[in-house]
Amino acid sequence: MFEVKEEDILNRMLESIPKDIDKRKDSSLIYNALAPAAQEIAKIRSDMDRFLSYSFASEDMPEEYLDLKAMEYGLTRKPATYAVKLGIFTDADGNLMDIPLNSRFSIDKINYEAIEKIEKGKYKMKCETLGAAGNYEAGALLPIEYVEELGTAKLTESLESGIEVEDNEKLFNRLMLKIKTPATSGNKYHYLNWALAVDGVGAAKVFPLANGLGTVKVVIADSDKKAASSELVEKTAAYIEELRPIGANVTVVSAIEKPINITADVSIIKGVNLANVQSEFRSLLTEYLKSIAFDTEYISIAKIGNILLSTTGVIDYKNLKVNGELANIALDNEDIAVLGTVNLGVI
Structure with a gap:
């Protein structure tokens, strides 16, 4: 709308200069003075187009501009949060034991701090890293500082999930939901x-x-x-x-989780690894199930078949079953579909 080529701006500027004044390209004082100005004006006009587009919400716009647009409707981007897991501590004899608050432990280069005692030997362990990195499944913790009489330290169930900062797509969807x-x-x-x-x-x-x-x-x-x-x-x-x-x-x-278990036989391109096919199929299915959460009354076996065919390396399939059935899977009002097992065989 606002963008104009630098050459067009420069030509218009030169046309306004009297003809009896030297304005030859690259050699005259007038030309050399106006050329940089035309360049800057062209850039400003281009920026005007860009900033005008930022006044209309889009998931592709820079985060800071979407934040400002969302604020017009009372929405703010959800921040990242720290994961909190349950830590269980025992002495050399296997008896539950207390540890000092603020004791720090590590597992696979991720650190946790004991922030609250639940009961003897059981503590809330807060991850020191923001986001989903702290949602470690389970495992043995290693003390960063010496803890007297400590025998074992285990990271177990999740108490509070660590969440990544809300991305543009999710904030944009919330904004559209509020508007519509x-x-x-x-x-x-x-x-x-x-x-x-x-x-x-x-x-x-x-x-x-x-x-x-x-x-x-x-x-x-x-x-x-x-x-x-x-x-x-x-x-x-x-x-x-x-x-x-x-x-x-x-x-x-x-919500009540409803596991979706998939079995099928697939024909794959020669040289393609079945494990890689199964891994990508799981990933695509997971994203699909997330995208339809609370938006459908059933899981479509046809849609799952289409996802399988779109998986890299898959040529065809047969015997596709969802939860052991050759049919769509109904969801109750409070159900949310989550991916269970995926077992693919080769035709």
Whole structure:
């Protein structure tokens, strides 16, 4: 809209100079004075086009501009959070033992700090690295500083998941949801937007009048589109409680995971490794299931077949089954589909 070529700007500027003044290209004082100015004006006009485009929300725009656009609607980008895991500590005889608070431990170059005692020998271990890196499955911890009488230190279940900073796509989707679903007077969309505003909530579903007049049920999933932890459910309920209209009776619960197990026989390109095919297929399926969380009433076996055919190296398939069935898999209202087992054989 605003962009104009540098040569066109320079030519217009030269045309405004009287003809009896020397304005020869590359040799005259006038030309050499105007050429850099034309270059700068062209750049400014190009920037004007770019900045105009940033006034319209897009997941491809720079983060700082999407943040500003989201702020117009009262939304802010969800920050990264630290993972908190359960640490269990025993002495040389295998008995649970206490350790000093703020003791630091390491596992595969990821450090954790004991921030709170739960009971004897059991502590909340906060990861020192922001984001999903702290969601380590389980394993033996190594003390960074000496801990007297320590026999074993184990990192076990997750208490609070570490979450990466919200990316542009997720923030843009929340922004579009808020714009397209007007939230007023505690309506369904109000509860949906309130739930999605909580750090760690990746999907939500709202059931007005779930248990009669004046009741609302909110079902949530975590940022990985899996069942929410009890801590996340409590945090979401507390947040909604602060905002809900007087008189509403609100229940917040976790989504129920429904494992999706896949079996099939595939024909693959010669030289392609079946393990690589299975790994990529799992990755594609996981992303697909995340993308349809709470948005569908069934898992389509045809869609899964299409994903299988789009997997690198796959030529064809047969005997595709989902949860042992040659059919679509129905989902209940509170179900969220998560990938279970994937077993591929070679035709």
